[in-house]
Amino acid sequence: MDIQTKTCQNCKTPFQIDDSDFTFYKKMKVPPPTWCPECRLQRRFAFRNERTLYKRPCALCGKDTLTMYDPDGGITSYCGECWWSDNWDPILYGQEYDFSRPFFEQFSELMRKVPHQNLIGIFSTWKNTEYANMNHELKNCYWLFNSDYDENLLYGEEIEHSKECVDVTMIEGTQLAYESLNCIKCYQVYYSVNCENSHDIWFSKNLSGCSNCFGCMNLRNQQYCIFNEKFSKEDYQKKIAEYKLDSYTAVQSFKKKAVEFWLKFPNKYLTGIRNVNSTGEYINNSKNVRNSYIVTDGQDCRYCMWLITKTNKDCYDYTQFGENTQRIYEAYGCGLNIDNVIGGVSIVEGRSIQYSMHCFSSNNLFGCAGLHGKEYCILNKQYTKEEYEELVLKITGHMNTMPYIDKKGRKYSYGEFFPPEISQFAYNETSAQEFFPLTKEETLEQGYSWKEDKERNYKIAVKSEDLPDSILDVKEDITSQIIGCEHKGECKEQCTIAFRITSQELQFYKSQKIPLPRLCPNCRHYQRVKNRNPIKLYSRNCAKCGKEIETSYAPDRPEIVYCEQCYNAEVA
Numbered sequence: 001m002d003i004q005t006k007t008c009q010n011c012k013t014p015f016q017i018d019d020s021d022f023t024f025y026k027k028m029k030v031p032p033p034t035w036c037p038e039c040r041l042q043r044r045f046a047f048r049n050e051r052t053l054y055k056r057p058c059a060l061c062g063k064d065t066l067t068m069y070d071p072d073g074g075i076t077s078y079c080g081e082c083w084w085s086d087n088w089d090p091i092l093y094g095q096e097y098d099f100s101r102p103f104f105e106q107f108s109e110l111m112r113k114v115p116h117q118n119l120i121g122i123f124s125t126w127k128n129t130e131y132a133n134m135n136h137e138l139k140n141c142y143w144l145f146n147s148d149y150d151e152n153l154l155y156g157e158e159i160e161h162s163k164e165c166v167d168v169t170m171i172e173g174t175q176l177a178y179e180s181l182n183c184i185k186c187y188q189v190y191y192s193v194n195c196e197n198s199h200d201i202w203f204s205k206n207l208s209g210c211s212n213c214f215g216c217m218n219l220r221n222q223q224y225c226i227f228n229e230k231f232s233k234e235d236y237q238k239k240i241a242e243y244k245l246d247s248y249t250a251v252q253s254f255k256k257k258a259v260e261f262w263l264k265f266p267n268k269y270l271t272g273i274r275n276v277n278s279t280g281e282y283i284n285n286s287k288n289v290r291n292s293y294i295v296t297d298g299q300d301c302r303y304c305m306w307l308i309t310k311t312n313k314d315c316y317d318y319t320q321f322g323e324n325t326q327r328i329y330e331a332y333g334c335g336l337n338i339d340n341v342i343g344g345v346s347i348v349e350g351r352s353i354q355y356s357m358h359c360f361s362s363n364n365l366f367g368c369a370g371l372h373g374k375e376y377c378i379l380n381k382q383y384t385k386e387e388y389e390e391l392v393l394k395i396t397g398h399m400n401t402m403p404y405i406d407k408k409g410r411k412y413s414y415g416e417f418f419p420p421e422i423s424q425f426a427y428n429e430t431s432a433q434e435f436f437p438l439t440k441e442e443t444l445e446q447g448y449s450w451k452e453d454k455e456r457n458y459k460i461a462v463k464s465e466d467l468p469d470s471i472l473d474v475k476e477d478i479t480s481q482i483i484g485c486e487h488k489g490e491c492k493e494q495c496t497i498a499f500r501i502t503s504q505e506l507q508f509y510k511s512q513k514i515p516l517p518r519l520c521p522n523c524r525h526y527q528r529v530k531n532r533n534p535i536k537l538y539s540r541n542c543a544k545c546g547k548e549i550e551t552s553y554a555p556d557r558p559e560i561v562y563c564e565q566c567y568n569a570e571v572a
Ligand SMILES: [Zn+2]
Pocket: 008, 009, 010, 011, 012, 013, 035, 036, 037, 038, 039, 040
């Protein structure tokens, strides 16, 4: 295989481009990238604000809304109804291409004039749902992101077809889950990770087809086990009752014990099944999907993330959300029947679209924002097919002869994603801060912008340490009180300092006998995703046979990691 080593324009570390990469770039008619894969992901994330939301009136109808756009950030925000209505026309913002200025400068200007929809998602499919973003088909949900087809879901992200769960991440087809991550088709699963087809599970990891298990790891089709030891039904139930899981102190101590116990057992080098020639983490049913994260039913993809609805084929550097897509390069928040997209943010249904944002059911667009059902437009200006094709050729050439240069001196020619300094968001409002956390100083040093927290004057009525230890001692009036987060805003976790318990939430804790949380929803999110393996891959050797493996478990982590064959021989 022919491999070329390049130096990243951004972080200056070397990265490699191989034969199949060159084949892809040739097919897309783009030059090879100048940023390394990790910096490219961070750059896309700088445009993705999932959970920093503001109260602000719609700039067209005046209705109160929640929006991703800070009122002081220079972006016009419309409510969903107005944005999708005929009461405004994005074509009226069209501008002539100016060959005396770089493309990205002109695009940034256009994007700042065209109104944005307050949130991402099909708002008409959200019933009785608040504080949510990047969703579709929700009912009675609160504080939920990047999720679809859910009911009575509180505090979570990446949840599909699930009901009555609280504080969860990456959950599918599950009912009654609490503080769990990556669980599929489960019922009543608490404080657990990577479980499937299981019910009544506590503090467990990597279970399949199990029920009534507590503190277990790597079990298949087992019942009534405590720390992998089998009990009779009666003894199991007696022990569980003695554990007093309604107590916060008890839960904290079992969480610690479980994590220590899990360390005695092997983990598979990659979380996922039925893959051919694939690398990454959380990959399923995929073929030739490499260096990707949370991908199902992918084919010939590399550096992709959050593509869980089939099928996605021939895609590189594509973050969220898929469904019948092909030939996608450098895109975020795009999907549903799209083909040949280069440099896209929130592009849904359409083909041959480049460097555009928030465009729907359109074809042949270049540098457009907020268009629906259009074709042959450049910077929101309408052209004929012939004019369009001629001008696009000239512009792509111009992007190379006059690239955009940012204030750190980084060059953005044709084929690069949008420069982060034109993002609508500050770095610490975006997913970049979650996956690549930086201090304020580092953020500014690297040429991103930073937003100071607005002064918060909460009157905290209850300190977290003064909450009752057992849920059985919690009174109904707790829902009217402001509780102080244990982290007091001193962490790097977008801590909101104070939080409330909603009555729907209290009902869940009471019915499931789960003690009250001590942290605000954002801090809880950050603790939960510590159980999620990172996006990075390391080389390591199988702890059993010594074979070299590529895994998201860093070599200095304490877990035992096996190759596929050794893991299957011992566990599956
Ligand atoms: Zn880099």
